Amino acid sequence: MKKGYLLILLTLVISLVSACGQPPAQDPAPAASSETGEPAAASGPVKFATDASYAPMEFMDLDQVKGFDIDFIAAVIKEAGLEHEVTNVGWDTMLESVRQGTEYQAGISSVSITDERKDSYEFSLPYFESTNIIMVKQGSPVKSALDLKDKKVAVQNGTTADILMTGIMGDNSAGLSKFESNALALMELDSGGADAVVADIAVVREYIKNNPDKNLVSIADSQNFDSEYYGIIYPKGSDLKAKLDPAIQKVIDNGTYAEIYKTWFGEEPDLTNLKAAMAKG
Amino acid sequence: MQEFRFDIILYYLPMLLRGTLLTIGISILSIILGSLLGLIVGFGRMSARAYFRLPAACYINFFRGTPLLVQILIVHFGVVPALVGHTDVMIAAVLSMTLNSAAYTAEIFRAGIQSVEKGQTEASLSLGMTHRQTMRYIILPQAIKRMVPAFGNEFIVLIKDSSLLTVIAAKELMYYANVMRGQYMRIWEPYLTAAIIYLILTYSLSKLLNWWERRISQFEQS
Numbered sequence: 001m002k003k004g005y006l007l008i009l010l011t012l013v014i015s016l017v018s019a020c021g022q023p024p025a026q027d028p029a030p031a032a033s034s035e036t037g038e039p040a041a042a043s044g045p046v047k048f049a050t051d052a053s054y055a056p057m058e059f060m061d062l063d064q065v066k067g068f069d070i071d072f073i074a075a076v077i078k079e080a081g082l083e084h085e086v087t088n089v090g091w092d093t094m095l096e097s098v099r100q101g102t103e104y105q106a107g108i109s110s111v112s113i114t115d116e117r118k119d120s121y122e123f124s125l126p127y128f129e130s131t132n133i134i135m136v137k138q139g140s141p142v143k144s145a146l147d148l149k150d151k152k153v154a155v156q157n158g159t160t161a162d163i164l165m166t167g168i169m170g171d172n173s174a175g176l177s178k179f180e181s182n183a184l185a186l187m188e189l190d191s192g193g194a195d196a197v198v199a200d201i202a203v204v205r206e207y208i209k210n211n212p213d214k215n216l217v218s219i220a221d222s223q224n225f226d227s228e229y230y231g232i233i234y235p236k237g238s239d240l241k242a243k244l245d246p247a248i249q250k251v252i253d254n255g256t257y258a259e260i261y262k263t264w265f266g267e268e269p270d271l272t273n274l275k276a277a278m279a280k281g
Numbered sequence: 282m283q284e285f286r287f288d289i290i291l292y293y294l295p296m297l298l299r300g301t302l303l304t305i306g307i308s309i310l311s312i313i314l315g316s317l318l319g320l321i322v323g324f325g326r327m328s329a330r331a332y333f334r335l336p337a338a339c340y341i342n343f344f345r346g347t348p349l350l351v352q353i354l355i356v357h358f359g360v361v362p363a364l365v366g367h368t369d370v371m372i373a374a375v376l377s378m379t380l381n382s383a384a385y386t387a388e389i390f391r392a393g394i395q396s397v398e399k400g401q402t403e404a405s406l407s408l409g410m411t412h413r414q415t416m417r418y419i420i421l422p423q424a425i426k427r428m429v430p431a432f433g434n435e436f437i438v439l440i441k442d443s444s445l446l447t448v449i450a451a452k453e454l455m456y457y458a459n460v461m462r463g464q465y466m467r468i469w470e471p472y473l474t475a476a477i478i479y480l481i482l483t484y485s486l487s488k489l490l491n492w493w494e495r496r497i498s499q500f501e502q503s
Contacts, residue, residue, distance in 0.1 A: 120466060154450070158459075158460075188450070194368075
């Protein structure tokens with residue numbers, strides 16, 4: 001009897017949650033499309049979800065989503081002749097809603113392509129090469145990832161840094177703290193609660209650049225941290241991959257990509273590894 | 282919704298239970314320390330002297346009027362580093378929950394004590410009892426009985442609110458649910474499991490409190 005009660009409760013909760021999943025009222029159409037007077041693309045703009053807490057890849061500037069990913073996807077969409085909008089919904093919501101594929105048809109949020117994630121999502125061509133990197137305070141004895149074993153390390157939960165450090169430090173290591181955002185993990189290092197932060201190179205560099213007075217240094221460790229590649233995620237069976245992959249290829253080949261890269265990272269991208277990864281699909 | 286994966290729940294169960302223990306530990310420690318602090322603040326709030334009353338009123342207003350999530354972040358990244366020189370999750374967890382619950386328990390104490398009619402104080406004073414004796418033998422025994430349900434409520438709220446501690450990576454139940462979500466990128470398994478564990482905690486606690494309340498009222502009738 002107790003079990004039956006629980007089941008009813010569960011069903012209630014689930015039906016309530018799915019009822020709340022109705023798409024919200026649409027934003028007014030962007031001015032550009034109404035000026036041209038052309039009918040919008042048959043299916044309307046492609047709706048992208050993102051977790052804008054990953055500067056400089058994607059972040060909020062007041063109420064606008066900005067960053068490398070945002071400029072990149074704008075170029076790809078333009079190349080493909082479509083329209084799009086990007087909404088900041090947070091990491092969890094992005095993953096779940098893109099999986100369902102009703103409210104958002106795609107997610108772009110520095111999502112590393114991994115085999116595990118391929119089970120749940122369709123990935124675009126890889127569009128960005130990244131690696132994890134260690135950040136410590138100046139004078140720290142840490143030289144490589146293996147030195148972190150008995151140290152206090154802060155990472156963002158669910159990131160590849162988390163996966164790597166869990167692998168090195170163990171499943172239930174007391175020294176590894178998994179925060180809800182990189183910002184919180186970085187703050188933990190700042191205030192002395194952690195000896196090191198492991199995160200994507202772009203995030204760490206941006207932080208060191210913005211906080212020159214904090215005497216932080218980054219340590220690369222290609223031995224323990226492999227290169228990884230970001231991809232756009234689509235729901236399984238989405239037709240968007242076929243539409244956007246050629247556009248991604250073009251944007252990278254025709255130099256638009258390098259321009260966007262330079263505005264955000266201040267240097268020319270080294271595309272050798274990325275192009276090899278793209279060739280593999 | 283894809284098929285529900287009981288295997289990953291089973292795999293994570295030891296972690297979730299370890300987190301549950303910490304949730305219980307933090308909640309118990311905070312309700313005890315919070316009650317002690319709340320007792321002081323509550324009496325301060327009822328004091329006739331303004332230099333006791335005003336700080337107590339400010340304290341209660343601040344902690345009841347700001348979100349616990351904000352308090353946790355301030356305590357973890359601000360107060361604790363200022364006190365001990367570096368961030369410390371456990372100190373921050375217990376301190377923030379204690380400070381918050383003290384504000385609520387202070388009001389519970391005040392409401393309980395003020396709910397005893399004035400006539401009883403007047404009667405006992407006219408019988409020659411001192412203020413202290415009146416409080417000890419007349420007011421408090423009645424007040425405490427009336428406070429029990431409110432205290433139980435506060436304890437239950439505290440257990441549920443301790444889930445917010447996951448933002449500072451305190452390794453309680455919600456933290457492991459989030460870790461589980463991070464590893465498998467699945468929503469239902471970790472969060473429904475966490476919800477059920479919280480439900481078990483709060484439901485059995487409310488049963489326990491009901492039983493205790495009944496015992497107290499029986500004790501009074503005899």
